[in-house]
Amino acid sequence: xxxxxxxxxxxxxxxxxxxxxxxxxxxxxxxxxxxxxxxxxxxxxxxxxxxxxxxxxxxxxxxxxxxxxxxxxxxxxxxxxxxxxxxxxxxxxxxxxxxxxxxxxxxxxxxxxxxxxxxxxxxxxxxxxxxxxxxxxxxxxxxxxxxxxxxxxxxxxxxxxxxxxxxxxxxxxxxxxxxxxxxxxxxxxxxxxxxxxxxxxxxxxxxxxxxxxxxxxxxxxxxxxxxxxxxxxxxxxxxxxxxxx
Amino acid sequence: xxxxxxxxxxxxxxxxxxxxxxxxxxxxxxxxxxxxxxxxxxxxxxxxxxxxxxxxxxxxxxxxxxxxxxxxxxxxxxxxxxxxxxxxxxxxxxxxxxx
Numbered sequence: 269x270x271x272x273x274x275x276x277x278x279x280x281x282x283x284x285x286x287x288x289x290x291x292x293x294x295x296x297x298x299x300x301x302x303x304x305x306x307x308x309x310x311x312x313x314x315x316x317x318x319x320x321x322x323x324x325x326x327x328x329x330x331x332x333x334x335x336x337x338x339x340x341x342x343x344x345x346x347x348x349x350x351x352x353x354x355x356x357x358x359x360x361x362x363x364x365x366x367x368x369x370x371x372x373x374x375x376x377x378x379x380x381x382x383x384x385x386x387x388x389x390x391x392x393x394x395x396x397x398x399x400x401x402x403x404x405x406x407x408x409x410x411x412x413x414x415x416x417x418x419x420x421x422x423x424x425x426x427x428x429x430x431x432x433x434x435x436x437x438x439x440x441x442x443x444x445x446x447x448x449x450x451x452x453x454x455x456x457x458x459x460x461x462x463x464x465x466x467x468x469x470x471x472x473x474x475x476x477x478x479x480x481x482x483x484x485x486x487x488x489x490x491x492x493x494x495x496x497x498x499x500x501x502x503x504x505x506x507x508x509x510x511x512x513x
Numbered sequence: 514x515x516x517x518x519x520x521x522x523x524x525x526x527x528x529x530x531x532x533x534x535x536x537x538x539x540x541x542x543x544x545x546x547x548x549x550x551x552x553x554x555x556x557x558x559x560x561x562x563x564x565x566x567x568x569x570x571x572x573x574x575x576x577x578x579x580x581x582x583x584x585x586x587x588x589x590x591x592x593x594x595x596x597x598x599x600x601x602x603x604x605x606x607x608x609x610x611x612x
Contacts, residue, residue, distance in 0.1 A: 274514045278522045285526045285549050289533035294541045301545050304526075308552055315519065315563045317571050320555075327578060332548075332585050339589045340541060343596045355535050363532030370524040374517065379564075382517040387566030394571055407572050414579040421583035425590035431597075 274314055281307035298336045305329040316389065319399045519560035527553035538603050540595070544588045551581045 284304025291297045305328045312321035374382070381387070392398045403411045530549030537543055555574045562570025596602060 271514055274518065278518070281522060282525055282529070285529040288542070288545050288549060289529055289537065294539055294545075297542050297545055301548060304549070305552065308556060311519065311522070311556060312559055314514070315559050317559045317562065317574070320559055320571050320574050323575060323578060324555075327582065328548075328552075332582055335585060335589060336541070336545070339592055343541065343592060343602055359535030360532050362535060363528045366531055367524060367528035370528070371521070374520050374524060381564040382520060383515055384564075385514070386516055386563040389563075389566045393566070394568065398568065399571060399575070402568055402572055403575075410572070410576055414576055417583050418579060421586045425586040428587065428590035429593040429597075 270314055273310065277307045277310035277314070280304075281311065294340050295337070298333060298340060301336075302329050302333050305333070315386075317394045319394055319396045322396070516560050516564045519563075520557060523553045523557040523560065525553075526550075526556065538605055540588070540592055540602060540604055540607075543604065544585060544592075547584065548581060551577055551584075 281304050284300050284302075284307060287300030288297045288304065291300055305324060309321040309324040309329070312324060527550050530546045530553060533546035533549065534543050537546065555577050558570045558574045558577070560570075562568060562574075592602070595607070600607065
């Protein structure tokens with residue numbers, strides 16, 4: 269019975285792996301990886317690693333794959349043509365050579381254990397209770413280091429993927445603020461002393477300093493007129509900014 | 514089943530993943546192939562843990578999962594940053610670090 273289960277799981281795992289490599293659409297590749305991971309979890313169960321199998325399904329096939337699917341949807345992974353360089357031929361050759369080498373190493377190994385079904389194991393081998401106890405006693409330090417690593421990776425991902433605010437962004441914001449309608453007798457010092465360039469820009473925007481007695485700018489619609497100059501270089505990050513929220 | 518069969522499956526998956534890293538050009542698929550290789554290593558670790566009857570291999574496999582999750586997070590963050598800058602999603606085009 270376990271042999272049948274093993275072959276079903278192993279074949280579907282290998283098929284899933286081949287699907288990841290060969291499928292053109294990245295979304296299908298991700299789905300093939302999900303199939304592969306579930307089959308691998310079945311193999312873990314056959315090896316009596318219950319907790320590892322559960323973590324595989326929950327963490328990998330659940331959380332990480334959702335992340336992948338989101339990024340595929342965001343990046344919009346179009347059809348990709350396989351490598352046209354010499355790697356197209358050399359890559360599979362290298363993989364086959366690696367497989368032959370590893371099989372030779374495995375078959376020629378002096379390990380007697382790999383021919384057997386495995387050593388005797390105590391009751392509760394691989395259960396969450398036992399793994400958890402080991403993590404909090406013998407392997408406490410790796411556990412803490414792993415949690416710290418996860419924290420660092422989360423912060424790093426946020427830093428990498430956040431919206432950059434470069435110089436041009438600040439410049440644009442400043443122009444937007446300057447072009448906005450505002451109550452009379454408020455403004456920058458440069459306008460107060462009458463720097464000509466600033467006044468010209470205000471003229472271009474809405475015909476000089478507007479007199480709003482209420483103190484609340486009412487016509488926000490006129491503000492984009494002056495922004496048009498810096499619109500071209502901003503168009504790329506503008507649409508991505510919506511995804512951030 | 515003998516432990517050797519599990520190791521054979523692990524070898525196959527690892528080699529498929531290694532070939533995929535070399536052949537594919539989309540960074541997303543390369544990350545997926547890296548996942549394949551890490552999972553092959555996990556399978557070997559769990560198989561050896563079964564062979565020895567100890568649980569250190571399973572602990573190690575769980576730590577490998579954590580490392581893989583970190584790698585995926587940072588890699589996908591990089592990918593999002595690349596697509597934000599309207600750079601091509603292609604490792605052959607992305608050979609310059611300036612940008």
